Amino acid sequence: MDVTLHLAQDPAADELLGRSPLAALVGMLLDQQIPMEWAFKGPRTIADRMGADDLDAHDIAAQDPEAFAALLSEKPAVHRYPGSMAKRIQQLCQYLVEHYDGNAELVWKGVDDGRELLRRLEALPGFGKQKARIFLALLGKQLGVRPTGWREAAGSYGDPDSYRSIADITGPDSLTKVRAHKQEMKAAAKAAKAKKG
Numbered sequence: 001m002d003v004t005l006h007l008a009q010d011p012a013a014d015e016l017l018g019r020s021p022l023a024a025l026v027g028m029l030l031d032q033q034i035p036m037e038w039a040f041k042g043p044r045t046i047a048d049r050m051g052a053d054d055l056d057a058h059d060i061a062a063q064d065p066e067a068f069a070a071l072l073s074e075k076p077a078v079h080r081y082p083g084s085m086a087k088r089i090q091q092l093c094q095y096l097v098e099h100y101d102g103n104a105e106l107v108w109k110g111v112d113d114g115r116e117l118l119r120r121l122e123a124l125p126g127f128g129k130q131k132a133r134i135f136l137a138l139l140g141k142q143l144g145v146r147p148t149g150w151r152e153a154a155g156s157y158g159d160p161d162s163y164r165s166i167a168d169i170t171g172p173d174s175l176t177k178v179r180a181h182k183q184e185m186k187a188a189a190k191a192a193k194a195k196k197g
Contacts, residue, residue, distance in 0.1 A: 003018045003019075003142060003143060003144070004018050005017045005018045005024075005142060006169060006170055006171045006172075006175075007027065007036065007037070007040040007166055007169055008027070008037050008040040008041040008044070009037045009172065009175065010037070010041050010044070012044055013040060013041040013043070013044035013045075014040075016043055016044045016047060016054065017040060017043065017044075019054075020043070020054050020055060020104075021103075021104035021105040021107075021108075022043075022054070022055045022056075022057055022093075022096070022104040023043035023044070023047070023054065023055050024043075024104075024135075024138070024143075025092065025096075025104050025107075025124070025135070026042065026043045026046070026055060026089055026092070027039055027040040027042060027043050028127075028131060028134070028135045028138070028166070029085070029088060029089060029092055029126045029127070029131075030042040030043075030078065030079055030085060030089075031131075031166060032131075033079075033080055033081070034079055034080050036166055036169070036175070036178075036179075037175075038079075039079070040166070042078045042079065043055055045076075045078050046071070046072065046078060046089075049071050049074065050071070056102070057093040057096040057097050057102035057103075057104065058093075058097055058102045060089060060090060060093040061090060061093040061094040061096075061097045061102075063090065065086070065087065065090060068086045068089075068090060069082060069083045069086040069087070071086070072085060072086040072089075073086075088125065088126045091125040091126065092124060092125050092126055094125075095123075095124060095125050096124075107120050107121065107124070108120070108121075108139055108145050108147075111147050112147045112148060113147050113148055113149060114136070114147050114148060114149035114150035114151070114152060114153030114154070115149060115153050116147070117136060117139075117145075117147050117150065117153065118132055118133065118136055118153040118154070121135055121136055133153070133154045133155050133157050133158075134154075134157050134165045134166060134167055135167075136150060136153055136154040136157070136158070137151075137154040137157035137158045137165060137167035137168075138165075138166060138167040140154065140158060140167075141158075141167050141168065142167065142170070154167075163177035163178045163180075163181050164178065164181055165178060166178070
């Protein structure tokens with residue numbers, strides 16, 4: 001992996017995301033209940049605080065949980081819920097160590113079927129169906145990982161020329177479009193809930 005991403009809208013953070021499979025997975029894991037750019041800036045912040053140029057699954061998995069939570073809690077915090085996210089990141093890294101020898105890229109490298117890749121992503125701690133589909137779309141649209149049937153496996157997130165998720169962000173303009181789409185979806189969900197109640 002060595003591509004230019006624009007997910008964090010921060011050159012140093014995006015550079016790490018573009019070359020580090022683990023950083024990309026951790027950014028996706030952090031992408032909930034905070035702005036997308038903040039989530040995807042997290043891996044660079046964690047690496048910097050660990051005094052490293054990249055994230056290492058073996059190293060993170062072996063960290064003392066309280067010390068790792070404290071690292072994520074330093075100001076500015078990596079996430080709105082740094083303690084619980086520290087635990088999730090460690091669980092993800094422990095899973096990668098156990099199943100992929102700590103190499104995040106092996107989750108998708110050599111996989112030739114989109115459904116199988118989706119299954120592997122859904123098996124990752126902290127990755128539900130939606131998060132797995134969004135990450136699969138990101139792999140296909142921006143990272144060149146395109147096993148047979150990847151678009152179908154990613155669902156609507158795999159649609160070409162859409163602005164539904166982080167998978168579609170290639171710069172400030174597309175970020176604005178994705179953010180507008182998310183706001184429309186929230187408003188529609190709120191209206192549907194109000195109609196029921």
